[in-house]
Amino acid sequence: EAGVAQSPRYKIIEKRQSVAFWCNPISGHATLYWYQQILGQGPKLLIQFQNNGVVDDSQLPKDRFSAERLKGVDSTLKIQPAKLEDSAVYLCASSPGGGVNIQYFGAGTRLSVL
């Protein structure tokens, strides 16, 4: 079974530029999460989707971050415009729902904002 796929693996941009990250969850997983992991910290949830609806985006900086999950499968996270403090690893995870509902993670995208 294929895991959670993310691209790109690395991205370097200058501040005020825009950037987008893509995530393809495990097939059949209804729930998709985006986490931000700043160096030296644990991941922090940005947004959770259930199918194509938003469940929790309370920690998403909505003035610059946006995310969508069209058709309830793939998802894109966008930052526009980027700030220096957005430098981090962006992790995507998916889970099947129900029961223990384990979250499975992708390898992440490392973003450097210069």
Add this chain to the structure above:
Amino acid sequence: AQTVTQSQPEMSVQEAETVTLSCTYDTSESDYYLFWYKQPPSRQMILVIRQEAYKQQNATENRFSVNFQKAAKSFSLKISDSQLGDAAMYFCAYRRDTGTASKLTFGTGTRLQVTL
């Protein structure tokens, strides 16, 4: 808000020895889940072990086991017969489901070094 604390930024263990990583958490809930995830340099978070709070028995997965003390809000991870491949960042995480919301709250991690 729930918080997870890992007070050991770094730990070191010799190959074949046993090491224990500490984790405490703060919650007023009685029904929740606890997890240990491993993050190697490849960055992918890999589930090591999980514990349902309603279960009194400590979870075990091969060389990995936990000491879950619900009243003390403590959830430590014991790695037995440590191997070089165990070297990684280890994150303790808490999850309390409210409806369909199921975010993980992570600690700051413990870097484990395994020496020969």
